[in-house]
Amino acid sequence: AQKVTQAQTEISVVEKEDVTLDCVYETRDTTYYLFWYKQPPSGELVFLIRRNSFDEQNEISGRYSWNFQKSTSSFNFTITASQVVDSAVYFCALITGNQFYFGTGTSLTVIP
Amino acid sequence: ETGVTQTPRHLVMGMTNKKSLKCEQHLGHNAMYWYKQSAKKPLELMFVYNFKEQTENNSVPSRFSPECPNSSHLFLHLHTLQPEDSALYLCASSQERGWSGYTFGSGTRLTVV
Numbered sequence: 706a707q708k709v710t711q712a713q714t715e716i717s718v719v720e721k722e723d724v725t726l727d728c729v730y731e732t733r734d735t736t737y738y739l740f741w742y743k744q745p746p747s748g749e750l751v752f753l754i755r756r757n758s759f760d761e762q763n764e765i766s767g768r769y770s771w772n773f774q775k776s777t778s779s780f781n782f783t784i785t786a787s788q789v790v791d792s793a794v795y796f797c798a799l800i801t802g803n804q805f806y807f808g809t810g811t812s813l814t815v816i817p
Numbered sequence: 818e819t820g821v822t823q824t825p826r827h828l829v830m831g832m833t834n835k836k837s838l839k840c841e842q843h844l845g846h847n848a849m850y851w852y853k854q855s856a857k858k859p860l861e862l863m864f865v866y867n868f869k870e871q872t873e874n875n876s877v878p879s880r881f882s883p884e885c886p887n888s889s890h891l892f893l894h895l896h897t898l899q900p901e902d903s904a905l906y907l908c909a910s911s912q913e914r915g916w917s918g919y920t921f922g923s924g925t926r927l928t929v930v
Contacts, residue, residue: 738916748905749821750921796860803872803914807860 708732709799711808718787719816726782726811728797734758737801739773739780744794744810753795756780787815820844823908823922830898831930838893838925840908846920847913849891851883854905854924866891867913898929 708731718724730739737758742750754764756773764771768785784791792815797808821842830836840849851863865873866885880902882894891908905926909919 738918740918742921748907748924748926750907750909750919752918752920755918800915800918805862805915805919809859 709797709806709808711795711797711811713811714809715812715814717814717816720789721786723783723785724787724813724815726784726795726797726813728780728782728808730778730780730797730799730806732799732801734801737799740798740800741771741780741782742796742798744796746793750796753782784813787813789815789817791815821908821910821920821922823906823925825925826923827926827928829928829930830895832898832900834898835894835896837895838906838908838927840891840893840910840922842889842908842910842920842922844910844920846910847888848911848915849885849888850909850911850919851891851893852907852909854907856904860907864893895927898927900929903927903929 710729712727716724739756741753743753744750754771761773761775770783772781780797792813794810794812796810799806824839828836848867850865853861853863862875863877864871864883869885869888880897884892905924907924908922911919
């Protein structure tokens with residue numbers, strides 16, 4: 706069975722702190738893709754990153770970085786020097802075959 | 818603007834009403850999806866259309882009726898809903914198989930009274 710677990714339901718940090726959002730996935734497929742989406746209060750899910758199962762290179766994009774480790778089936782997301790605009794719900798997702806599996810989301814609040 | 822447009826953004830309807838949600842994309846995607854997002858619950862996939870053909874119906878009650886007249890438009894017709902159907906309804910589109918990811922609309926916040 707495929708599954709995505711985001712154990713952190715809610716996180717609050719003070720502005721400028723670093724924060725890591727955890728994502729653990731389960732799949733028996735060897736080919737799959739992992740995603741992170743951001744859902745601000747406006748509602749739409751905004752695409753942040755996609756990684757395929759054959760590429761374990763970590764990625765950095767500005768204040769965002771992602772750590773993909775197949776050995777632990779994890780795809781964690783770190784925001785460095787958090788800002789109030791980072792407040793949102795963040796979803797980790799797995800796609801394999803034709804199915805998209807979402808985690809339950811982590812609600813991040815950045816306090817000014 | 819995400820490339821996927823949903824209307825209306827907010828909808829309040831009585832349990833005996835009939836209404837429709839609309840989704841439109843001009844990204845050249847050939848798959849479209851309806852998701853339901855309820856408070857404190859995971860995103861629930863409702864329907865999948867691939868090249869205008871419905872390929873998935875995840876045990877959705879018949880009071881929700883999808884329609885996909887072409888690859889760019891997707892509707893969700895609602896009738897005799899229940900208060901527990903109140904949720905954010907998200908439309909998404911993708912290339913076939915969706916491996917490049919889904920593009921989501923802003924959603925319709927539905928309240929059933």
